[in-house]
Amino acid sequence: MIIPPGFASFSEYSDQFLKNVAVDNVILGYHEKELKVLLQQPYTLEKWTVTGGYIKKTESIEDAASRIAFDRTGIKGLYLKQFGSFGNPQRVIDNGFTPQYIKKITGFDLPADSWIFDYFVSVAFYTLTEFSKVESTKGELEADSRWWPVNELPPMMFDHGHIINEALSALRLHIAHFPIGYELLPEKFTLPEIHSLYETILGKSLDDRNFTKKLLLTKIVTKLDETRKIGRHRSPFLYKFDKERYQEGLKSGVALVF
């Protein structure tokens, strides 16, 4: 727990938060046919973490997750999905928190029996966002922070590698029951683009004709009259999401079994 400037004591800052419980957000983005995750490298440590933070006593865990996701991405109203909580004593062994270490990074002396040295339960959410939207606010992100391809992760702190894998499992399960893509694609997109998105997330190839058939059957995307001119080949038509049907699908479920 890093103390921002302007606080006279550790507790003056930390008292606004719940103890021994925190939120982690696995922020996923899609770029160049690859799923990426936004990681940060805090406090000059050599390991990376998913984005996360503490829960204010006055907010719900969902509100905390939203607030933190907004802080890291600058995007309001991200779709956050809780997929599990993680907690075991090994977490505190791995993080290297000691009174000396806390003294060094925060300047405050804390007793060895402070709750800060007990393990934290992490309530984990994942979210999907369009890669480019976040990159534009990259300058505002704190410390070291960058996108990593989900299958080429750097050395991760604690169990964060595991948490990312669980997020991906949850996403793959989720995708079978709910529409996906609104958050990950530009407003107008082509069929091959959304096709490739699904292939990337599911990690397998999907027959293009069957994919199109099923997708259009759900009516969550509608064809536009425009095409996009790219490359020396036929120009693909553009599509967009039918926002109402999409929202409806999020609530009540849409079967899209691939």
Added chain:
Amino acid sequence: MIIPPGFASFSEYSDQFLKNVAVDNVILGYHEKELKVLLQQPYTLEKWTVTGGYIKKTESIEDAASRIAFDRTGIKGLYLKQFGSFGNPQRVIDNGFTPQYIKKITGFDLPADSWIFDYFVSVAFYTLTEFSKVESTKGELEADSRWWPVNELPPMMFDHGHIINEALSALRLHIAHFPIGYELLPEKFTLPEIHSLYETILGKSLDDRNFTKKLLLTKIVTKLDETRKIGRHRSPFLYKFDKERYQEGLKSGVALVF
């Protein structure tokens, strides 16, 4: 947080636990074609809660859930499934904890800014168990504790009514992907029995011929050569679970879509 006898101070007892986070177990049992949930009525309050408890600093959240489930049921090795975490400021308003109240029930004076007066995030699990196994240990359960039909719940503390509903939703989703019943049926059971169990959990009637077909296709149950003599009608054959296939199904999933 009730202090057992023999502790000199609140912190002497509470220091073994993580703060502001706890575990709740929705213990489900099946009896007479009805799903029931084990609830307790703590501290002479008039509202009921699902079983739950605090997490020791030395144990994982899963271990805490197991320990607590064992305490309440006397059954070792219950299958516990995490299905979500719940936390918002309303929880603390609802529980009625005040320094005066804590003084009354524990005998200790606590400062108003103690973490005990902040809300607790609940990591929730559900478990399935054979009703009769637990009932036999009922005498050992603490305080008021009894089974309630899941659709005739008494007044519930906090959001515990909501948590139970979420547990049931999770269970109904779960049942489509994993085998169920080993924990809820006696060792040997009849087809009508397991059929009725599935109907009860899913809350709808399932065609018996199709049900049997699908169930046997999974190979998780095997037919025995015995029958059970009950009533003035044809004696049903007995079946049992193939434990190996069942375990395998729990790990890798079994499609049983009804």
Added chain:
DNA sequence: ATTAATTCCGTATTTTTAACGGAATTAATA
């Protein structure tokens, strides 16, 4: 005019799911 890259479309086959009726067994009882 040719070529390379890519979009786009439809039908046939297989598999899965859903719907459905009637004969067999048991024990009570008339």
Added chain:
DNA sequence: TATTAATTCCGTTAAAAATACGGAATTAAT
């Protein structure tokens, strides 16, 4: 001992969904 009431148990057909697959059209570069 014949009848009745309650329940188990079985198999086929129709409908729906998923899968497999080939070839023509467009574009821009050469």
